[in-house]
Structures are given as structure tokens and as C-alpha cells.
Amino acid sequence: MSSLAVRCRDLVKHYGSVTALDGLHLDVRAGECFGVLGPNGAGKTTTMEIIAGLLEADSGEVVVLDGLWRKDKRLRAEVGIALQETHLPDHLTVRELLRLFRSFYRQGPSVDSLIELLALSDRQDALFAHLSGGQKQRVAVGCALVGDPRLLLLDEPTAGLDPQARHRIWEVLERLRAQGSTVLLSTHYIDEAERLCDRVAVIDHGRVIAEGTPAELISSLGGTSVVEFAIDGEHDFAQLPGVHSVQRLDDGYALTVTEVHTAVEALFAVAASAGFRIGRLVTRQATLEDVFVTLTGRQLRD
Numbered sequence: 582m583s584s585l586a587v588r589c590r591d592l593v594k595h596y597g598s599v600t601a602l603d604g605l606h607l608d609v610r611a612g613e614c615f616g617v618l619g620p621n622g623a624g625k626t627t628t629m630e631i632i633a634g635l636l637e638a639d640s641g642e643v644v645v646l647d648g649l650w651r652k653d654k655r656l657r658a659e660v661g662i663a664l665q666e667t668h669l670p671d672h673l674t675v676r677e678l679l680r681l682f683r684s685f686y687r688q689g690p691s692v693d694s695l696i697e698l699l700a701l702s703d704r705q706d707a708l709f710a711h712l713s714g715g716q717k718q719r720v721a722v723g724c725a726l727v728g729d730p731r732l733l734l735l736d737e738p739t740a741g742l743d744p745q746a747r748h749r750i751w752e753v754l755e756r757l758r759a760q761g762s763t764v765l766l767s768t769h770y771i772d773e774a775e776r777l778c779d780r781v782a783v784i785d786h787g788r789v790i791a792e793g794t795p796a797e798l799i800s801s802l803g804g805t806s807v808v809e810f811a812i813d814g815e816h817d818f819a820q821l822p823g824v825h826s827v828q829r830l831d832d833g834y835a836l837t838v839t840e841v842h843t844a845v846e847a848l849f850a851v852a853a854s855a856g857f858r859i860g861r862l863v864t865r866q867a868t869l870e871d872v873f874v875t876l877t878g879r880q881l882r883d
């Protein structure tokens with residue numbers, strides 16, 4: 582097997598007049614957790630469904646685990662898939678569901694070990710209908726793992742979940758990552774991509790606009806800190822020492838800077854000489870959100 586688990590080239594997909602994918606390239610290496618990060622409508626689900634073999638691209642090439650979907654049906658047993666919404670029989674318990682799905686495969690983890698991995702021991706005898714959204718999503722991930730897949734595809738695995746439920750899913754994914762599993766997940770959560778993914782492709786309007794490790798993407802901003810402040814009116818802050826980029830906010834600006842103290846000192850000096858007042862001021866670490874805003878001029882999350 583090559584070191585690539587997924588290779589997509591020039592994927593194009595239209596839905597009527599809507600261009601969902603516009604020449605998308607993606608390389609997922611074996612053993613990594615790769616994130617497709619983008620805002621609503623960027624083309625994440627379309628990408629995942631094409632890679633999962635559930636949807637056909639208008640043009641372009643997809644190679645999964647060295648095979649071509651249409652030519653090698655055996656590949657389907659080697660890929661575990663959990664899409665955004667999983668409809669499972671409501672009247673089966675967690676254990677029964679996992680046992681049923683596990684019975685479709687010759688090899689794979691035991692139901693007990695899956696229940697343990699998913700941290701569902703105390704809910705194993707509960708009906709699927711009686712689970713919380715986060716517990717249902719963990720069962721869906723478990724059903725994707727029953728055949729011990731060489732590639733796990735997860736489309737927005739924590740969309741719509743509360744923070745605690747998201748963290749439970751993250752714990753499962755961190756354990757899979759530690760085992761060296763190959764995971765491709767889509768998300769519109771910055772913190773999810775930063776925390777879980779070895780590498781990330783930032784997509785917008787059906788194209789990859791940046792790719793790299795979260796640290797590489799953030800350092801591509803030039804500075805790794807952000808100074809945000811409120812002021813009245815417009816001013817030019819691009820020339821302040823150590824400022825790499827300037828974002829306009831509703832009530833002020835966000836400056837990406839190398840050294841917070843140098844930038845803040847210079848900012849107050851400019852304010853004093855130009856006679857404007859600085860309101861709310863916060864400093865923070867730069868995130869993938871800043872990368873997205875710098876590249877597109879828009880927020881990742883509307």
C-alpha cells in the first residue's frame with residue numbers, strides 16, 4: 582500500500598447550477614487524522630460522500646486505499662463511515678446494534694471492547710431511541726469501527742452536540758489517533774480541527790485554500806498572537822511594528838502580531854498622538870479562524 586489512504590484530484594461536482602466542488606485536491610496519508618475544515622456550504626459533505634463512494638463526482642479522480650471505488654467493491658469493507666445523521670433502529674439496544682453490525686464482518690474488535698472505547702458501558706442496555714444525541718453519535722462511530730477499517734470517514738461527527746458530548750467524541754477519536762488509525766473527518770469547528778487533526782485542509786467554495794498542520798497554518802499568518810480592540814472610526818494599523826495582518830471587526834480591529842507587548846505599546850502610542858480612544862482590548866493566541874479570515878475576509882462561522 583502506498584502511504585496515501587485517500588487521493589483526490591480535480592474533483593468537480595455540480596448540483597444543478599450550484600458548484601459544490603470546484604477542482605478539489607486532497608491527500609490523506611495513512612496513519613494520520615486529517616481534517617477538512619470549512620464553513621457551511623463549503624463542500625465538506627459532498628467531498629466526504631464522494632470519497633465514501635456514495636456520490637459520484639462530475640469529474641476528477643478519487644483513489645481510496647490504492648483502489649478505485651467503482652472497480653474494487655472489496656474496498657467497502659475496509660472503510661468505516663459515519664455520516665452526519667445516522668438512522669439506526671430505535672428498538673435495539675446499544676449492545677444489540679453493535680453486535681448486529683459486527684456480525685457483518687469476519688474480523689474486527691469485540692463488542693465489549695467497542696463499548697469500552699465508546700465509553701458506553703453504563704448505556705449498553707439502553708434502547709437507541711433513549712440515547713442522547715452525543716451517545717447516538719458515539720454508537721454511529723462504533724458502527725463505523727466494527728470491521729476494523731483501514732480508513733475511517735466521519736462527516737461532522739460533533740455537529741450540533743453540546744460541548745460535553747463533543748468532548749466525549751473527541752476522547753474516542755483521540756484514542757483512535759493514538760492507535761495510529763487513519764481518520765478523515767470534516768468539521769466546521771476550529772477547536773476540533775486544532776485539537777484532533779495532524780493535518781488540515783481548509784476549504785471554501787469547493788476548493789482547498791490552505792493545507793498543513795494546524796501549527797503550520799497558524800504560523801503562515803506571520804504572527805501567532807492576536808490583539809483585538811474596539812475603536813471609533815477607521816485607522817491604518819498595518820504599519821505598526823510586528824503587525825502581520827489586519828482584520829476589520831464590527832467595532833474595531835484584530836491585528837495578528839509577532840510580539841504582543843511591542844504591538845500594544847505602539848498601538849497606545851499611536852492612539853495618544855492621533856487622539857483616539859481604545860476601548861475593549863484583548864490578546865489571544867491566533868487560531869485557524871484567523872487563517873480563514875485572513876484568506877477569505879469572512880468568518881468561518883456565520
Ligand SMILES: Nc1ncnc2c1ncn2[C@@H]1O[C@H](COP(=O)(O)OP(=O)(O)OP(=O)(O)O)[C@@H](O)[C@H]1O
Binds near residue numbers: 597600619620621626
Ligand atoms: N442535494 C443537493 N442539491 C442541491 N444543492 C446541494 C445538494 N447538496 C449540497 N448542495 C449544495 O452544495 C454546496 C455544498 O454543500 P455541502 O453539503 O457539501 O457543504 P458542507 O460544507 O458540508 O456544508 P454544511 O456544513 O452546511 O453541511 C452548498 O451550496 C449546498 O447548498
